[in-house]
């Protein structure tokens with residue numbers, strides 16, 4: 442028998458990542474390289490976008506399909522970027538595009554508008570005041586942020602930015618801007634479901650508008666809301682447009698949580714532990730920059746076991762004195778005394794209850810044993826009367842560490858039963874709880890807290906990412922504890938104490 446590998450040429454080094462993708466054989470890589478002159482992953486993107494794989498002699502349609510699917514998988518596993526980075530780049534592109542006199546407006550679409558935790562590519566929709574799209578596409582695509590153009594069509598250009606992110610820029614006129622916005626916000630699954638629904642109701646839906654399928658006449662397109670209305674649907678926030686379930690299950694929901702409703706930041710690290718700013722500098726910055734905040738909670742790690750970047754327990758009183766001093770200068774008790782304590786192997790917090798009792802807010806987090814099933818530990822931590830919140834509950838670090846195994850039903854039931862909050866940690870590589878866990882927690886009646894876990898002043902903006910997770914988890918104001926005044930948080934703590942004393 443002939444060895445299947447015997448006649449396979451080696452995969453060229455520049456295309457090595459391709460060789461690691463399931464469904465792509467060395468022979469296929471070789472044929473693509475030879476016949477299309479594809480010598481890098483970048484060339485391959487161009488070839489796929491220009492439908493040139495279809496011209497390769499010896500590649501069957503099913504193989505082409507496999508390569509495309511595998512390449513999509515390669516993209517998802519290897520090169521998705523955190524929402525934070527994509528948002529900064531997307532906002533910069535929006536600003537750049539708005540400078541062109543022909544551009545009437547521009548908006549983010551795709552997963553960026555839906556607020557997904559990681560982003561495959563940036564999608565932008567531009568409304569123009571003139572019809573010569575092709576000429577203008579070249580002009581837009583040559584903005585300063587562009588590294589090179591991958592593909593260009595009549596109303597669409599795909600570019601690679603200097604920061605190596607990829608962006609799709611699509612054009613529309615005001616007549617069908619809303620339809621394109623809806624269509625290209627996706628998700629693809631959601632857009633497809635809308636299409637089928639439109640067909641069932643005697644319409645045809647696409648990026649150019651909603652048309653009567655009998656007459657071909659356009660009946661809606663300028664605004665998303667016009668299309669929803671024509672289809673007899675309630676408007677659905679972009680963060681909820683993920684799967685077909687969102688079509689029915691999420692109709693007539695109360696308004697989703699918004700950043701403006703947050704009344705304080707519940708997890709902040711200072712230069713007393715691993716942060717870089719003083720308590721006074723943080724208080725001054727936040728009271729000016731986030732005037733909606735009525736309170737902020739300092740939660741430095743306190744540990745006797747971990748030597749570095751933590752506050753030793755003997756310094757708690759000195760830190761309390763400093764918080765009192767700054768509060769005194771501000772003439773309020775704006776700064777709350779919190780702590781982040783480790784959840785030990787047993788599930789108990791490292792700090793003893795008589796110490797925990799002295800804090801205004803206690804976050805307990807797992808910082809060890811990331812591979813074992815942590816269900817029991819998390820439940821045990823919830824059962825401590827002085828633990829108010831579980832920090833970054835799933836322990837994932839996006840692109841670095843998967844979440845540890847947990848029976849979430851059991852943990853959220855314990856949190857609801859004991860009156861313990863769960864954190865939506867807003868750091869870009871955490872976003873923990875994620876959207877799906879947020880939704881499950883809310884279904885189980887668990888209260889959530891959105892906080893920054895900031896180490897520097899720039900980190901305080903992260904809470905907007907946490908808000909995106911909460912919105913994707915269908916959270917309303919009542920689900921988020923820190924949309925309330927501090928009195929409401931105090932009542933939440935008192936209720937837990939009462940509950941566990943029974």
Ligand code: DGT
Nearest residue numbers: 551552560561562564624625626627628629632633
């Ligand atoms: P990503 O980029 O992987 O984070 O996810 P998306 O959702 O941004 O996906 P992307 O960039 O491929 O497409 C953006 C949106 O455009 C997508 O959510 C729906 C729409 N779209 C693009 N291509 C198609 C298509 O072939 N069919 C349908 N129904 N929608 C599409």
Ligand code: CA
Nearest residue numbers: 551552562564
């Ligand atoms: Ca995208």
Ligand code: CA
Nearest residue numbers: 562563564609
């Ligand atoms: Ca795209």
Ligand code: ZN
Nearest residue numbers: 781806832833
């Ligand atoms: Zn932590």
